[in-house]
Amino acid sequence: MSVLGNLELHKLLSREKIEERLIVTPLFNQDKQINEASIDIRLGNDFIVTRRGNLASLDPARQDVRESRYQTKHFVNFKEPFYLHPQELVLAGTLEYFRLPIDVAATVTSRSQWGRAGLVIATATAVHPGFCGTITLELLNLGEVPLVLYPGTCVAQIVFYECVGGTAYKGQMSHKTDAHFAGVSADMKMNDKEFWLPEQS
Numbered sequence: 539m540s541v542l543g544n545l546e547l548h549k550l551l552s553r554e555k556i557e558e559r560l561i562v563t564p565l566f567n568q569d570k571q572i573n574e575a576s577i578d579i580r581l582g583n584d585f586i587v588t589r590r591g592n593l594a595s596l597d598p599a600r601q602d603v604r605e606s607r608y609q610t611k612h613f614v615n616f617k618e619p620f621y622l623h624p625q626e627l628v629l630a631g632t633l634e635y636f637r638l639p640i641d642v643a644a645t646v647t648s649r650s651q652w653g654r655a656g657l658v659i660a661t662a663t664a665v666h667p668g669f670c671g672t673i674t675l676e677l678l679n680l681g682e683v684p685l686v687l688y689p690g691t692c693v694a695q696i697v698f699y700e701c702v703g704g705t706a707y708k709g710q711m712s713h714k715t716d717a718h719f720a721g722v723s724a725d726m727k728m729n730d731k732e733f734w735l736p737e738q739s
Contacts, residue, residue, distance in 0.1 A: 656681020
């Protein structure tokens with residue numbers, strides 16, 4: 539699995555056939571956002587915050603758990619601040635919309651400047667071949683002080699890889715254009731429920 543460097547990224551973005559092209563839009567400044575082996579990506583306007591105390595625990599075996607009970611969505615305008623407090627995890631959509639060809643996969647990670655300040659792009663970082671949509675970032679503040687984030691800020695980077703034998707992604711995250719709720723209960727319903735679900739008394 540080879541990491542695609544700067545020259546290959548430019549080639550991907552300008553492939554003649556649109557179905558084979560890597561689409562990342564908007565790219566305000568390709569020379570600044572496309573690095574040696576990654577593309578810097580920006581925060582969008584949608585943030586999802588966990589409401590503490592609304593649930594004793596998040597149990598995927600419960601059928602009545604709705605994400606809206608413990609998460610709320612906030613729209614933050616450009617030039618307005620969003621405060622990410624220490625040990626707080628929020629979800630945030632990217633400003634960029636992506637479409638990956640089926641021969642390319644990607645991973646998302648923190649940018650070093652923000653990482654040293656305590657910001658971590660956590661957990662679910664894989665982007666599958668054929669994915670279309672904005673990417674929901676998991677933002678975690680591991681620092682000691684609140685971090686002030688603004689929509690449009692480059693907080694993460696996406697690294698692309700050559701993928702051999704890939705098929706187009708058809709999951710529930712495809713074609714989303716904003717941050718979306720954690721679908722733990724919905725996902726667990728699809729994965730061998732009879733194996734892990736506790737027996738009902």
